[in-house]
Amino acid sequence: MTRFTETLRAENQQDWTAARDHRFVDEIFRGAVPADVMRRYLVQDYQFIDRFVALVGMAIATADRFDSRIRFAQFAAMITSDENTYFERAFDALGVAPAERAHPVISAPTLGFQTLMRDAADSGDYACCLAVLTVAEWLYLDWADRPGAVLPEDFVHAEWITLHNNEGFRAFVNWLREELDRVGEAADEKSRQAASAFFRRAVALERAFFDHIYAGS
Numbered sequence: 494m495t496r497f498t499e500t501l502r503a504e505n506q507q508d509w510t511a512a513r514d515h516r517f518v519d520e521i522f523r524g525a526v527p528a529d530v531m532r533r534y535l536v537q538d539y540q541f542i543d544r545f546v547a548l549v550g551m552a553i554a555t556a557d558r559f560d561s562r563i564r565f566a567q568f569a570a571m572i573t574s575d576e577n578t579y580f581e582r583a584f585d586a587l588g589v590a591p592a593e594r595a596h597p598v599i600s601a602p603t604l605g606f607q608t609l610m611r612d613a614a615d616s617g618d619y620a621c622c623l624a625v626l627t628v629a630e631w632l633y634l635d636w637a638d639r640p641g642a643v644l645p646e647d648f649v650h651a652e653w654i655t656l657h658n659n660e661g662f663r664a665f666v667n668w669l670r671e672e673l674d675r676v677g678e679a680a681d682e683k684s685r686q687a688a689s690a691f692f693r694r695a696v697a698l699e700r701a702f703f704d705h706i707y708a709g710s
């Protein structure tokens with residue numbers, strides 16, 4: 494039987510591929526993302542984390558197994574720890590002012606993501622939470638995973654790649670996919686449809702997010 498996550502990706506192949514093979518991805522591997530584009534990207538991306546952690550919280554609450562709760566709890570601890578100072582260092586290197594880090598004008602795709610994550614959490618449905626989390630992680634592993642690629646010199650570019658293609662991240666994405674396969678295959682058709690709709694919205698927004706950082710440059 495085809496994996497549920499494979500079916501979901503295939504249903505969204507156009508947006509998925511457009512994101513994975515985006516100009517941004519090509520440029521970041523060459524270390525050639527223009528500074529103003531990288532600045533816009535990271536400033537907007539930084540506005541994700543709050544709703545993202547809330548969504549992980551709902552996944553912890555709605556998971557059907559203790560083991561799954563533990564996985565997500567450990568993931569939440571990792572993404573909220575002080576260990577990763579990438580954004581701070583990147584903002585320093587790119588000269589992003591404090592107000593722009595804390596309270597930027599929120600772009601339409603960022604607002605779309607915030608709404609999507611809120612909607613998924615409000616659904617109180619584990620498969621719907623998983624669908625959104627899986628896209629956010631799996632699509633990033635997919636673009637960042639270029640075996641043998643030489644990393645760019647600038648850490649702003651290089652670390653954004655290695656954050657999304659390291660072994661720990663890969664293992665977590667593999668687990669997320671297995672989890673969504675398992676839960677999706679056990680769900681009734683109506684719940685599966687609901688999770689599919691969240692997956693679709695997430696993939697479309699990932700593409701729109703990459704697109705919009707180039708608008709106007």
Ligand SMILES: Cc1ncc(C[n+]2csc(CCO)c2C)c(N)n1
Pocket residue numbers: 538541545572628629630633657699702
């Ligand atoms: C638009 C956008 N989509 C997905 C990710 C990937 N991502 C979102 S939260 C998270 C875990 C904590 O870093 C990861 C890997 C991103 N950064 N920006």
